[in-house]
Amino acid sequence: MEAEFGQPVYLKLTSGTAEVFGTELAKDTEYEFQGRKVAVFSWTGCTLMVKGTPITEYTAGETPMASYLNAHLALELVRADAHESQGYDEEHRTEGPRVLIVGPSDSGKTSLTKILLNYAIKEGRSPLFVDIDPGEGTVTVPGSLSATPLVRPLDVEDEFSATPLTSSTAPFVVYHGYPRPGDHGALYKAQVGRLAEVVEKKVASDVDVRTSGFIINSPSQFTESLGKELMYHAIRALRASVILVIGDERLYSELSRNASKESHSVSVVKLAKSGGVVNRDAKFRKQLEHRAVREYFYGTKRSEISAYSTPIVFTEMNVRRVGEIAAYLTLGAESRLSQTRMVRVDPGDALLNSVLALTSVEAPPPGDKGEHMEDEDKIAVAAVAGFAVV
Numbered sequence: 001m002e003a004e005f006g007q008p009v010y011l012k013l014t015s016g017t018a019e020v021f022g023t024e025l026a027k028d029t030e031y032e033f034q035g036r037k038v039a040v041f042s043w044t045g046c047t048l049m050v051k052g053t054p055i056t057e058y059t060a061g062e063t064p065m066a067s068y069l070n071a072h073l074a075l076e077l078v079r080a081d082a083h084e085s086q087g088y089d090e091e092h093r094t095e096g097p098r099v100l101i102v103g104p105s106d107s108g109k110t111s112l113t114k115i116l117l118n119y120a121i122k123e124g125r126s127p128l129f130v131d132i133d134p135g136e137g138t139v140t141v142p143g144s145l146s147a148t149p150l151v152r153p154l155d156v157e158d159e160f161s162a163t164p165l166t167s168s169t170a171p172f173v174v175y176h177g178y179p180r181p182g183d184h185g186a187l188y189k190a191q192v193g194r195l196a197e198v199v200e201k202k203v204a205s206d207v208d209v210r211t212s213g214f215i216i217n218s219p220s221q222f223t224e225s226l227g228k229e230l231m232y233h234a235i236r237a238l239r240a241s242v243i244l245v246i247g248d249e250r251l252y253s254e255l256s257r258n259a260s261k262e263s264h265s266v267s268v269v270k271l272a273k274s275g276g277v278v279n280r281d282a283k284f285r286k287q288l289e290h291r292a293v294r295e296y297f298y299g300t301k302r303s304e305i306s307a308y309s310t311p312i313v314f315t316e317m318n319v320r321r322v323g324e325i326a327a328y329l330t331l332g333a334e335s336r337l338s339q340t341r342m343v344r345v346d347p348g349d350a351l352l353n354s355v356l357a358l359t360s361v362e363a364p365p366p367g368d369k370g371e372h373m374e375d376e377d378k379i380a381v382a383a384v385a386g387f388a389v390v
Contacts, residue, residue, distance in 0.1 A: 017046060037280075068271065071269065075213070096210065098238060099244060100244070104248055106280055107246045107248070108273055109217060112271070117150060127214055128149050132145050132195065132218055134176040134178065139171050141296050142179065143175060143179065144384070147172045174383065177322065182221050193381075243255055247271075249270070293389075356390065358385045359382040360382070361382045
């Protein structure tokens with residue numbers, strides 16, 4: 001079922017059992033959807049009442065849900081072994097699965113991510129949700145990479161927007177700032193590496209996370225030729241132990257051949273693309289981005305919050321962005337600067353309506369090219385404390 005933005009569609013389960021991406025629907029409870037593509041699944045059959053006018057609405061005869069459930073059960077066996085091994089000495093302890101989901105655009109990667117997270121949580125696990133796709137924005141605003149421990153199933157209506165209610169702690173976030181990671185590959189690698197460091201510390205310190213493992217949602221650019229290098233970097237940095245490939249035979253074949261070359265054990269599994277997955281055009285994606293930003297500052301219809309407004313003198317803050325270094329070079333000159341080097345942004349109309357990521361890293365004084373420049377490089381991988389709109 002597909003609901004248009006601004007035209008809510010209401011769904012109610014009147015009999016039987018059903019779920020939306022692994023989250024069970026409560027009987028006789030009305031759910032509101034708009035700007036969403038929703039797949040309702042039932043293992044035993046159900047009756048639904050739909051109110052409103054969805055763009056599309058149909059019943060699929062075949063779904064890959066059985067294979068998705070089998071994938072979950074295989075992952076659960078690894079978690080059970082890891083849980084049992086925690087009583088052994090450190091040398092013989094094992095970890096939960098580190099699952100990377102890859103596939104082309106609109107293949108159902110995020111849908112499978114939600115299903116596997118929800119199924120794991122219903123088993124009593126506390127998996128990490130690691131989002132390295134900066135294109136859409138799940139836990140926070142678009143352009144971000146994040147790691148979030150979850151303890152409750154995702155909300156049916158609000159999904160990841162209700163993460164503060166489903167997470168045991170605040171997410172760790174770094175701000176990439178661009179929708180396609182391949183356009184700033186060095187920056188993306190540095191940020192994925194920083195995210196991996198934080199994830200490793202969480203795994204080492206939290207036994208529940210260590211035994212539950214994590215699910216990684218990846219960008220569709222990983223399936224493109226220019227994105228393969230970034231994909232293999234993510235596999236190694238996050239030490240992915242299971243790679244689920246959706247709807248891409250060529251990528252599955254390539255990963256299967258190369259899995260034995262990795263320094264750690266990697267299993268590659270091919271899964272079918274759901275027949276209910278539909279392509280999202282540029283207009284729909286832009287609306288999703290706008291909604292994600294708005295929900296960060298104002299919450300959702302069911303959980304409204306108030307944005308905090310305050311004037312700040314520009315002399316009391318420093319604004320940086322990743323420099324487009326090539327634009328500042330003369331013809332034939334070579335750049336000696338790091339591709340993650342920050343460039344100062346002066347106050348002006350160019351900042352109006354911009355979204356800024358807030359960090360506590362101290363920026364060096366203007367023109368300083370000495371000992372403080374290492375702090376400048378840290379801005380690119382610094383943890384984000386929050387976001388602001390100018």
